[in-house]
Amino acid sequence: MKNQSFTSVTLAGLFAATALLIPSVASADDPPPRRSALDEQPAVRHRLLLVAKRLEATPMFESTINADFRHFIGAGLKLEYHLGDMFSIGGMIVGSTxxxxxxxxxxxxxxxxDVNNMTREPSVQEFTQRLNTIPLHGSxxxxxxxxxxxxxxxxxxxxxxxxxxxxxLSFATLKSDCASSICNDPMPGIDPAPADPLVNADDNPNNDPPLNSGFRPGLYLGGGIHVFINEFLALDLAIRDYAFKDNPSGADFNADLAVQDDDSRFLHHLFVGVGVSVMVPFKVKRTR
Amino acid sequence: MVRPSTLATTLGAIVVSATILGWGGLAAAQPGGDDEIEMDGEGDGSGSAGPVDEGEIEMDGEGEKDLETDLAADPTDTVKIDTTSRELKPVSWQDIVVVMRKPFLKIRRTDLMPFLSTTMNDNMIRHYAAGAQFNYFLTDVLAVGVEGQYYTKQFREPFDLVGRQARRLPTINKYNFSAALNFHYVPVYGKFAILDQKLVAWETYFTAGVGVTQSEVVPRDPRFGSFNNLLITPNIGASMRFFLFQWLTVNVGIRDYIFVDRFEPVGRSDTMFTSPDVAKENADSALINNVMFQIGVSFWIPPTFEYTTFR
Structure with missing residues (x-):
């Protein structure tokens, strides 16, 4: 009886396994399920290759979005070569006011x-002359x-x-014009005579040089849309983020009562751009 | 008896095969794939005269005419067609317009859209909002709806900088909630391919509406109480809608909420404008454009739709 039971179980198991295998075997033997003839076809036929293998030259305007202390509005040029339909490399440079x-x-x-060193608030000159500008930036x-x-x-x-x-990658040249009569602390945050207990750092950040000018390398991210007016002209709208170390106010950010390099931080500078892209060569190809 | 039966079977098989092959050929000619929306009543391959497709519109003058009526008609009651002076225009490929049918219909459907939004144009305080819209489409391009939002706030870096560096306390308000009645119009419709593989339809729509916003003064000195303002708020905006399924779309957009807000008066102290009521009476007003970026997911009711036009 035991042997018979074992045989029955074995047979049942084999039957079940066979039943499970049959569909896969059947599917291997049968013709493949019916599919649309368009499944393997390109999504779009006879498509205009509006960017592939073309050089894009874009005169453009840019403006900051939601800037803190100063808006930057400028004009520039974008040059981009489209290696294919999806990938391209390029660069741009923008001069701003x-x-x-x-x-x-x-x-x-x-x-x-007027400047009053008895108070902790800055004067108009101390505040405005420390703010920096971005005369030139690009990526x-x-x-x-x-x-x-x-x-x-x-x-x-x-x-x-x-x-x-x-x-x-992005870059920017920053500029601040703080007159020597305003930013006149030669050693911000540094005790000029450590041995003399009566002489200390002035603890007045309002007369410190702002340290927010010069060349800044950074990172760049952007996104946009081309709206093609014809086969070689397109309206170019973009949002661009130039991220680099900056201290736009030129003031004491970390509250150590002195303006030093550590007051600069990695900041995002958001711009919106609009331009007209000219695609060269003017003649455009189509896909099959 | 055998031959006729075999012949009939053979003919029947040829007819059925031809019908099936014909259907197959037609099917292959359609822009198909998994993206295509199935039509009710579309061919089952049998070739039999099934029920009329509900999606089709009966054209006047088309269809089978009554034979008896035709026979009884007066043969003199005819119009002679002048075939000599008719201008003959050759048909060219440019005369044939191929228009892909919209893969998504909105007419008489309701769009329930939960969304999140954030401030775009305030460098002192950033608001995050959670809200919902409820829009009914009167036509495929025009909708009327309501929306509501609840706001939370976050002070941005300049809020602290102005206080610590310039020794000034900013005058700002925060927003608590808003509601609006809106009209939406869809002037731009398009489609795009993602990575040359998948086609997605999208559209751009403009919104205009009016509603209310409650703002609340953030007191410069926390010893003094705040006060609320209920503000009439027109709004305008532009958004994009991406059609993912028959019942679901993704929306992104920008909305400008415009209102005249009332701020804490300058010089509020222990001796001036101390109470919130007095401060509110002497509040300073300013026109505010609260520009918000919104992203949301729309659920469409009913979740399916039927075409009433030709393919």
Whole structure:
């Protein structure tokens, strides 16, 4: 009986295993399931290759978004070569001028007009002359264009567009013009005579040099959209983030009563850009 | 008896095979794949006269005419067609317009959209908001809806810097909640391919509406109480909607909430504007553009739809 039971169990197991195997064997023998003939086909046929193997030259304008103390508005040029339909390399350079933000204007309105070292608040000159500007900035980057398509405005105007994302290195030249009569502390935060207990650091950050000028390398991220007006002209809209070490106010950030290098920190400088891209060569190819 | 039966079977097999092959050929010619939305009543391959596709519209003058009516018609009651003066225009490829049918219909559907948003244009205080929109589409391009948001705040770096470096206490308000009645219009529609593989439809829509926002003064000196303002708030905005499924879309957009806010008066102290009521009466007003970036997911009700137009 035991042997018979064992045989029954074995047979049942074999039967179950066979039953489980049958579908896979059957699926291996049968023709593959019916699929659409378009499954293996490209998503878009006869597509205009609007960027592939083309040089893109873009005169553009840029402006900061939500800047703290000064807005930067500038013009520049972007040059980009599209190695293929999705990848490209390029660089851009922008020259900017600055405008005080509303915050700066409101603070300046309330500051004391002349320097008074008896108070801890800065004068108008001490505050404004420490703020820096970004006369020149730019980036070199690699760009990915994963999305392309077309759109219709009011069902009439059909235009091609693509979205792109960029990453790379940024640079900026920073400038601050603090007069020597305002920023006149030769040794900020340093005791000029350690041996003399009566002489100490002045603990007044308002007369320290701002240390927020010079060349700054950094990182760059961006994203944007091309809206093609025709086969070789496109409207270029982008958001760009130039990240580098900066101390825009030129003031004592870490509250150690002196302006030193450690008051600079890695900051994101967000810009919005708009330009017109000219694609060279002008003639465009199509996919099959 | 055998031959006719065999012949009939053979003919039947040929007809059925031809029908099946014909359907197969048609199917292969359609822009298909997994993305395609299945149509009710679309061919089952049998070739039999099934029920009429509900998606089709009956055209006037089309269809089978009554034979008896035709026979009884007066043969003189005809119009002679002048075939000599008709302008003959050759048909070219440019005369044939191929339009892909919209993969998503919104008409008479409701869009329930929870969303998150954040301030874009305030360098002192950043608000994060959680909210929801409820929109009903009167047509495929026009919708009316309501929205509500609840805000939380975060002070940004300049808030501390101005206090520590310039020795100034900023005058700011925070927002508690807002609600609005909105109209949406969709002027731009498009599609794009992701990595040359997957097609996604999208659209751009503009929003205009009006509502209320409650703001609350953040007192410069915490000894003094704050006060609230209920502000009439028009809003305008632009957003993009990406169609992922018949029942789900992803939306991103920018909205400008415009209002005249009332701020804590300058010079508030132990002797001036001490109580919140007096401070509110003497509040300083300013026009505010609260620009918010929004991202949300829309759930569509009903979750499916049917076409009422030709393919």
């Amino acid at each position: 600055s405008l005080d933000t509303k915050l700066t204007k409101r603070v300046v309105e309330t500051l004391e007009p 070199i980057y690699a760009s990915l264009t994963p999305w392309y398509g077309k759109m219709a405005a009011f069902g009439k105007a059909y235009v091609n567009f693509d979205f792109y994302f960029q990453a790379g």
